[in-house]
Each structure stands twice: as C-alpha cells, then as structure tokens.
Amino acid sequence: MTAALGIPPAGPVRAWGRVPRELSARVPAEQRGPGLDRDAVRLLVSRGTQVSHHAFAELPRLLRAxxxxxxxxxxxxxxxxxxWAGHTRVVVHFSTLGDDGRWAVELRDPDGQGTTRARAGGPLGTVVRLPGGVRLVLEEPLSTRGERLWWARVDGAEVCELLGAYGRPIRYRYTERDQPLSVYQTVFALPDPPAGGPGSAEMPSAARPFTHRMVAELVSRGVQFAPITLHTGVASAEAHEPPYPERFAVPEASARLINAVRAGDGRVVAVGTTAVRAVESAAGPDGVVRAAEGWTDLVVTPERGVRVVxxxxxxxxxxxxSHLLMLEAVAGAAAIDRGYQEALRHRYLWHEFGDVHLLLPDEGTSL
Incomplete structure (x- = not known):
C-alpha cells in the first residue's frame, strides 16, 4: 500500500461550539489523587436524546447479561x-507500517510542551538523522491532500528496535507532561498483536478506563468480550482529518461470537471508534461479520450507517x-448534539485521559 485512498472530508463544526481549554484532561485519572485508579472517570450515557450521568465504575449495571x-x-x-533534518531539530512520529517495509511518518517541531506543532514534510529525499546512526528518508507523500504524512524508508536499524531504545509515547500540548509507555497501554493490549503491524501510534483510548477488576465484574455479570485488532495511525489535533487506511484483523472466533449475539437478545457495543471501524469493515451488506484482515479505508458516516454495532x-x-460522523451513524445527530451539550454543561473532561461517553439504543426504558 503506497497511498491513502480517497476519503470524504471531515464534517462541519457542530453547533455546540468549541471546547474550553480547561476541559482537557491533563493527566491520567489515577494521578489526580490518592487511591484513584484508571476507572476514576465520569461516564455520560446517551439513549437517544435521554442523557444521564454516572461514574465509570457503574458500567456493569448499565449493561446486561x-x-x-x-x-x-x-x-x-x-x-x-x-x-535532525539538516540543522533543525525535529520530532518524528512513526504512524503506520506499509506492506513494502516503509513507514508513514509525520515530522513535527518540538516546543517543550509536547510535539504539537506540525510541519510540512519534504521535499522529496529529505534525510532525517535519528539516534544510533539511523537515517530516515522521505520518499513520497501519503496522500495528494497534503504533505503532513510521508512514506519514508528507514536505514540502519529495525524501527521497532529504534522505538524501544529511543522512542516515547506521542503526546500533545493539552497534557501536562510526558508519561511512561505503560500509561498508554489498555488492559486489552497484546504485546504481539495480529493484523500485520507492531501496534498503534496512538492509544485506542476508549478502553483506557477499564481495569482488570472491571473486566472480571463484567464477565461475572454475563457480559462477553470479542477481541479485534486495529492499529491506529497518528491523529492530528490541528487538521481534524478523516482517518487514513489502517491495518485490522477480526478473528474467526470473534466474528462467530458477534453474529451469535446479534441473532439473540444481546447488544454489540464497540469500545472505541477503532472497534467500530474494524467490525464494520468485516461485515457484509447482509450484516454478517466474517473473519477478515488487511487494510481498511472505511469511513463510517451517517449516510453509510452501521450494520453491526x-x-x-x-x-x-x-x-x-471526523469521528463525530461515526457517532452520528451509531446514535443520530440529535443524540450526539444533546450529549455534547450536557458534557460541556457538566464540565466533562476531553481527550485520551478524559471522561467517556456510552451510546446505547433508545429502547424506551429509563436509565
């Protein structure tokens, strides 16, 4: 795969407006006070336009066997x-491993507050010197829509070894400080995940509040889990671009389990937009999920809708x-607008260390 496929532009700015800077979660929940764990975040629940407010620890009673x-x-x-690019210090974000061994990368200017200032890559053939005598050469833009991401060849070391020796998690300006890599791993993360790639450039953060205790309680209440894999590329806090193609895998056992739940009385609830993208990529027009792996360029929009979730x-x-288009496909625009108005009014926290939002079908029942 040498270039991103055509993707529709992001949707319009929503009527509920901008998010105040002070509502960005600056540190993980467990660092906000003594005795706290990852699950010490709030949970906004939307069923249609009906909204309620909970602690994340209440999730097991909001789901059902x-x-x-x-x-x-x-x-x-x-x-x-x-x-270093010439005499200029840069930060390289490694995004996605291509089938030909190249990596999609992003160059950024460091500013001491997280690597937040994006810079245009290039020109073609630009050489970036990395630690340990490693060289990175920019070969072509990932997309005709811009030059933020480039396919690059790395010489002098395996990238995974380079990242293990010299890398740190990607972070953005709204966070307070660098964190150890363990802070960015979810309880579901496998050290050697499938889908033909080494992992995600940025954390699949919807699952971050789960703890081992929470998983055990959910299982004890009859809630099941279906593992899938989707390796995320870098996001952009400035550009709000639609997602690029990403590697994914839906194993046969998970496909069977999803289909069985859909045939019964259970509900299929995706943990994160990455899970939606993977499962919907493996679903046929008939709504049946089949084992699949490879690349997906699917962008879930209200026009496309969801077949499984x-x-x-x-x-x-x-x-x-652009993720909001996916949320609207699951729950409808009115539900999303109402939920976000409530989140702002009750001062929920945004971003990967922030609070979470559970969208459930409107079944005419009270929460």
Missing part, C-alpha cells in the same frame, strides 16, 4: 523519536473531528 463488548487488542508504540463507548471528541 448477553451484551458483547468489542475491544481492540492493539498495543501502543513509543512512536515519537527526536531527530448497536452501541459505542468512546471518548469525547473535538467539534471538528
């Missing part, structure tokens, strides 16, 4: 590495984010 959570097993890479657990997204 027979429900199925689809979870992403991709582990997070220490994907940011310092380097009944509900979604996700973080809170910026008003320009």
């Amino acid at each position: 027979g429900d199925l959570l689809v979870v992403n097993t991709s582990s997070t890479l220490a994907a940011a590495v310092d380097g 009944d509900g979604l657990l996700t973080g809170l997204h910026e008003p320009e984010a």
Whole structure:
C-alpha cells in the first residue's frame, strides 16, 4: 500500500461550539489523587436524546447479561523519536507500517510542551538523522491532500528496535507532561498483536478506563468480550482529518461470537471508534461479520450507517473531528448534539485521559 485512498472530508463544526481549554484532561485519572485508579472517570450515557450521568465504575449495571463488548487488542508504540533534518531539530512520529517495509511518518517541531506543532514534510529525499546512526528518508507523500504524512524508508536499524531504545509515547500540548509507555497501554493490549503491524501510534483510548477488576465484574455479570485488532495511525489535533487506511484483523472466533449475539437478545457495543471501524469493515451488506484482515479505508458516516454495532463507548471528541460522523451513524445527530451539550454543561473532561461517553439504543426504558 503506497497511498491513502480517497476519503470524504471531515464534517462541519457542530453547533455546540468549541471546547474550553480547561476541559482537557491533563493527566491520567489515577494521578489526580490518592487511591484513584484508571476507572476514576465520569461516564455520560446517551439513549437517544435521554442523557444521564454516572461514574465509570457503574458500567456493569448499565449493561446486561448477553451484551458483547468489542475491544481492540492493539498495543501502543513509543512512536515519537527526536531527530535532525539538516540543522533543525525535529520530532518524528512513526504512524503506520506499509506492506513494502516503509513507514508513514509525520515530522513535527518540538516546543517543550509536547510535539504539537506540525510541519510540512519534504521535499522529496529529505534525510532525517535519528539516534544510533539511523537515517530516515522521505520518499513520497501519503496522500495528494497534503504533505503532513510521508512514506519514508528507514536505514540502519529495525524501527521497532529504534522505538524501544529511543522512542516515547506521542503526546500533545493539552497534557501536562510526558508519561511512561505503560500509561498508554489498555488492559486489552497484546504485546504481539495480529493484523500485520507492531501496534498503534496512538492509544485506542476508549478502553483506557477499564481495569482488570472491571473486566472480571463484567464477565461475572454475563457480559462477553470479542477481541479485534486495529492499529491506529497518528491523529492530528490541528487538521481534524478523516482517518487514513489502517491495518485490522477480526478473528474467526470473534466474528462467530458477534453474529451469535446479534441473532439473540444481546447488544454489540464497540469500545472505541477503532472497534467500530474494524467490525464494520468485516461485515457484509447482509450484516454478517466474517473473519477478515488487511487494510481498511472505511469511513463510517451517517449516510453509510452501521450494520453491526448497536452501541459505542468512546471518548469525547473535538467539534471538528471526523469521528463525530461515526457517532452520528451509531446514535443520530440529535443524540450526539444533546450529549455534547450536557458534557460541556457538566464540565466533562476531553481527550485520551478524559471522561467517556456510552451510546446505547433508545429502547424506551429509563436509565
């Protein structure tokens, strides 16, 4: 795969407006006070336009026996590495491993507050010097839509070894400080995930609040889990671009389990937009999920709709984010607008260390 496929532009800015800077979660939940764990975040629940407010620890009683959570097993890479382009210091974000051994990368200007200032890559043939005598050469833009991401050849070391020795997790300006890689791993992450790639450039963060205790309680209540894998590339806090093609895998056992739940009374609830993208990529027009792996360029929009997913657990997204189109496909625009108005009014926290939003079908029952 040498270039991104055609993807529709992001949707319009939503009527509920911008998110105040102070609502960005600056540190993980467990670092906000003594005795706290990852699950010490709030949970906004939307069923249609009916909204209620909960602690994330209440999730087991909001689901029911027979429900199925689809979870992403991709582990997070220490994907940011310092380097030099000529006499200029840069930070390289390693995004996606291509089939030909090249990597999609992003160059950024460091500013001491997270590697937040994107810079145009190029020109063609630009050489970036990395630690350990490694060289990275930019070969072609990933997309005709811009030059933020480039396919690059790495000489002098295996990238996974480079990241293990010199990398750190990608972080953005709204966070307070660098964190160890363990902070960016979910309880579902496998050290050697399938789908033909080494892991995700950025954490599949909807699953971050889950703890081992929470998983055990859900299982004891009859909630099932279906693992899938989707390796995320880098996002862009500035551009709000639609997702690029990403590697995914839906194993046969998970496909069978999803189909069985859909044939019964359970609900299929995706944990994160990555899980939606993977499962919907493996579903045929008949709604049947079949084992699949490879690349997906699927962008879930209200026009396309969802074939499999009944509900979604996700973080809170910026008003320009293309992910909101997926949320509208699951729950409808009115539900998303109402939920986000409530999230702002009750001062929920945004981004990967923030609070989460559970979208469930409107079944005419009280929460």
